[in-house]
Amino acid sequence: MGEKSRAVALHERSSAPAPHVPAQRANPDPAPEPGTGEPHPVARFAEFCYRRLAGDYEVDEFGFDREFTDSLLLPAARAVYEHWFRVEVTGAERIPADGGALLVANHSGTLPWDMAMTQVAVYENGRRLRGLGSGLLFGTPVLGVLARKAGQTLACGPDAERLLRGGELVGTWPEGSAGLGKPFAERYTVGRFARCGFVDVAARVGVPIIPVSIAGAEEAHPKLAEVWPLARLFGLPYFPVTPTFPILGPLGAIPLPTKWRIDFGEPIEAGPGCRFALAERVRGTIQRTLREMLEERANPFTG
Amino acid sequence: MPSTVLVTGASGYLGSHLAAQLAAQPEIDRVIGVDTALSTAQLRARLGGAEYIRADVRTPLIAKVLLEAKVDTVVHASLTAHPPGPSGRPLHKEMNVIGTMQLLAACQRAPLVRKLVIKSTAAVYGSGPRNHAVYSEGMPADVTLPRSGYAQDNAEVEAYLRGFSRRRPEVDVTTLRFANLMGPGVDTVLTRYFALPVVPTVFGYDARLQLLHAEDALAVLRRAVLTDIPGTFNVAGDGVLTLAQAIQRAGRVALPVPEQVIGPVSKFVRGAKLVDFGPEQLRYLNFGRVVDTTKLRTEFGYRPKFTTREAFDDYVRGRRLGRLLDPDKLVSAPLRAIGLALPART
Numbered sequence: 001m002g003e004k005s006r007a008v009a010l011h012e013r014s015s016a017p018a019p020h021v022p023a024q025r026a027n028p029d030p031a032p033e034p035g036t037g038e039p040h041p042v043a044r045f046a047e048f049c050y051r052r053l054a055g056d057y058e059v060d061e062f063g064f065d066r067e068f069t070d071s072l073l074l075p076a077a078r079a080v081y082e083h084w085f086r087v088e089v090t091g092a093e094r095i096p097a098d099g100g101a102l103l104v105a106n107h108s109g110t111l112p113w114d115m116a117m118t119q120v121a122v123y124e125n126g127r128r129l130r131g132l133g134s135g136l137l138f139g140t141p142v143l144g145v146l147a148r149k150a151g152q153t154l155a156c157g158p159d160a161e162r163l164l165r166g167g168e169l170v171g172t173w174p175e176g177s178a179g180l181g182k183p184f185a186e187r188y189t190v191g192r193f194a195r196c197g198f199v200d201v202a203a204r205v206g207v208p209i210i211p212v213s214i215a216g217a218e219e220a221h222p223k224l225a226e227v228w229p230l231a232r233l234f235g236l237p238y239f240p241v242t243p244t245f246p247i248l249g250p251l252g253a254i255p256l257p258t259k260w261r262i263d264f265g266e267p268i269e270a271g272p273g274c275r276f277a278l279a280e281r282v283r284g285t286i287q288r289t290l291r292e293m294l295e296e297r298a299n300p301f302t303g
Numbered sequence: 304m305p306s307t308v309l310v311t312g313a314s315g316y317l318g319s320h321l322a323a324q325l326a327a328q329p330e331i332d333r334v335i336g337v338d339t340a341l342s343t344a345q346l347r348a349r350l351g352g353a354e355y356i357r358a359d360v361r362t363p364l365i366a367k368v369l370l371e372a373k374v375d376t377v378v379h380a381s382l383t384a385h386p387p388g389p390s391g392r393p394l395h396k397e398m399n400v401i402g403t404m405q406l407l408a409a410c411q412r413a414p415l416v417r418k419l420v421i422k423s424t425a426a427v428y429g430s431g432p433r434n435h436a437v438y439s440e441g442m443p444a445d446v447t448l449p450r451s452g453y454a455q456d457n458a459e460v461e462a463y464l465r466g467f468s469r470r471r472p473e474v475d476v477t478t479l480r481f482a483n484l485m486g487p488g489v490d491t492v493l494t495r496y497f498a499l500p501v502v503p504t505v506f507g508y509d510a511r512l513q514l515l516h517a518e519d520a521l522a523v524l525r526r527a528v529l530t531d532i533p534g535t536f537n538v539a540g541d542g543v544l545t546l547a548q549a550i551q552r553a554g555r556v557a558l559p560v561p562e563q564v565i566g567p568v569s570k571f572v573r574g575a576k577l578v579d580f581g582p583e584q585l586r587y588l589n590f591g592r593v594v595d596t597t598k599l600r601t602e603f604g605y606r607p608k609f610t611t612r613e614a615f616d617d618y619v620r621g622r623r624l625g626r627l628l629d630p631d632k633l634v635s636a637p638l639r640a641i642g643l644a645l646p647a648r649t
Binding site: 042043054135153158 | 426431432434435437439442443505506507510511542543547548549550551552562593628630633634635638641643644645
């Protein structure tokens with residue numbers, strides 16, 4: 001590429017005068033005039049790298065890194081969302097346009113793909129979801145950091161309350177790791193909610209509970225058996241045996257390309273009353289919706 | 304309004320500057336600084352109009368000083384994270400915990416003491432994967448705290464303090480839980496850590512750090528002495544920096560080390576007398592800690608002047624840390640070479 005064809009985006013920082021021959025510019029994609037229009041994509045990417053290298057970005061008190069999430073994590077997750085799981089969303093109009101709400105969903109899939117996909121589904125509908133994860137997640141190298149950067153935090157009362165009071169949408173999977181690692185035979189039976197604290201939090205802050213039913217995730221990693229001595233060795237809640245893991249090694253982490261459907265249900269007001277009854281009502285709603293979704297579905301892979 | 308103030312830890316950064324500032328206040332008659340360090344000309348210059356007594360808070364001398372000087376306000380600022388001398392951990396713990404016990408016992412017997420200000424630390428909340436993201440003062444202290452170490456010392460000290468306020472309810476007790484101090488003149492584990500040319504970190508972890516500028520720390524201590532606001536307060540700058548971000552802002556090179564070999568690395572750094580890199584610091588550097596400062600702003604009535612980011616940038620400027628990783632060279636220069644420039648920053 002000759003000097004004449006170089007695009008020049010003017011910028012106050014550039015002290016060295018760039019070769020600039022506007023009259024003879026032969027570039028088919030003309031560079032924007034100084035101060036107008038969009039900067040060159042390469043320059044924009046470089047600016048991103050510059051800021052990441054200089055540490056010039058904002059992180060909130062939970063560790064949520066908006067720029068990192070929007071430019072790297074969400075596009076990657078969206079590719080999986082659109083092309084791998086082909087997620088179909090129903091009831092998106094029930095996601096509140098503003099203000100806090102607690103989204104409660106069924107948990108499954110051996111690896112927490114459902115958390116990532118719900119996060120994308122909510123983002124596609126104009127809001128952000130702040131997921132609540134287990135202590136095990138935040139203690140895991142790399143994954144814990146990515147989870148915090150994506151806006152997730154520890155599943156505990158004070159963290160959830162703080163986020164809700166800030167007007168955020170908070171997602172919780174109260175089945176916990178028992179739900180995540182449920183055996184394939186028990187798929188689509190929503191387990192006991194190990195923690196009913198979410199009901200108290202929603203009642204205290206005064207936000208509605210939105211039951212979220214996720215179909216498709218439960219077949220993504222069919223857990224056929226588990227090896228408890230290995231689980232104990234690695235300090236994990238379970239060590240799964242799926243059709244692809246551990247036989248295929250790390251490739252076993254690739255989920256089966258099931259067709260997903262995520263349904264956002266009718267909001268439930270968390271008023272005063274028995275927490276267990278309310279938690280049971282949320283669980284029952286999710287279970288019923290799941291059954292309906294499964295009846296409509298012909299095949300886990302085509303939907 | 305206090306008339307005679309006793310400041311422990313008066314040879315330290317906070318203690319000496321606080322004593323000097325209080326001595327400059329016309330309302331305060333007398334400021335007495337106490338510490339174990341030798342009284343050098345340099346220290347006397349820093350203390351300004353404050354007197355200095357070389358004494359150990361663990362000895363009965365403290366009780367005598369309290370009575371004879373008619374001290375009405377005690378500022379306990381001598382709790383330290385790392386011992387100044389080559390002493391080991393047992394002596395250090397004794398200074399922190401036994402020292403405070405003796406000081407509290409002396410205060411209890413001194414009828415004129417009306418106010419007690421204690422510099423504690425936000426480390427009492429602990430840090431780990433199962434810790435809350437943001438701590439406010441009312442939350443129960445972490446039960447997973449290590450059995451020993453700086454955080455445990457402070458947790459014990461706060462427990463003695465609660466006992467003290469039961470026995471002397473008329474004494475106003477102000478407990479200030481400081482986030483990690485930062486500033487050009489401060490020498491702490493963290494300031495030494497970020498000054499290393501290559502900063503070892505644990506691979507796969509990134510802590511949320513919250514910092515407190517030394518000027519804000521001094522202002523808060525001063526306010527606690529001059530006005531009567533009893534209670535426990537978190538003190539920290541607004542906002543959060545992650546560890547990786549802080550290293551980038553300091554222009555240092557991060558060296559991520561796998562968890563399994565961080566032990567020997569920290570031993571080396573410790574052995575080379577670079578940074579006192581204990582297991583407690585490691586946990587902090589993996590997970591970090593953030594505290595809620597609403598109570599400081601509303602009840603205590605102080606708004607930190609420096610955010611976490613500004614405090615850190617001020618430290619980097621003040622220490623004149625040269626950039627080893629310069630984004631200007633790494634990004635802007637190659638970009639210019641192909642005839643492009645960075646778009647204007649907003």
